[in-house]
Amino acid sequence: MEELVAELIDHRWGSDAPGQPWLGFEAEGRLHGSDGCNRLMGEWTLTAERVDFGRLVTTMMFCKGVDTWLNGAVSARFVPDASGGRLEVLDAARQIIGVLPRTVSDSGITA
Structure with missing residues (x-):
């Protein structure tokens, strides 16, 4: 599971274009992002099968x-691929x- 944590943290998952959804994961179990309009914040935990989100708080x-839709x-499930992987939400x-x-x-980006 350590390898999966390393895959998740310090990257942005989704688009960096305005108006598009994205998520970022921190090693301390916090997540942040946007649904394309509103900021999202919450917590995450890792199981053998997926990344579980705690209650997401949004603007x-x-x-x-x-x-x-991200609300x-x-x-989410991590799916490795040649381009670095993707999350199926x-x-x-x-x-x-x-x-x-x-x-x-996603280093240094905060919600």
Whole structure:
């Protein structure tokens, strides 16, 4: 599991383009990100099968035309691939609601 933690932390998962969702994971078990409009903050834990999110706290701004699917996330699965991996984001029914590719280093970025 240490290897998976190393894969998760200090990277941005998702797009760095304005209006697009992304997540960042910190070694201390905190996460931060955006649904494309609102900032997200919360906690994460790692199991053998997935990354489980604690309750996500968000700002409540209205942004016309932004799909806020990331607000329904309760966990994610890391899927390794040639481009560095991706997270399949899951809802409470363990259904995939979106995919966040690993994109850029997230060192120093905070929520």
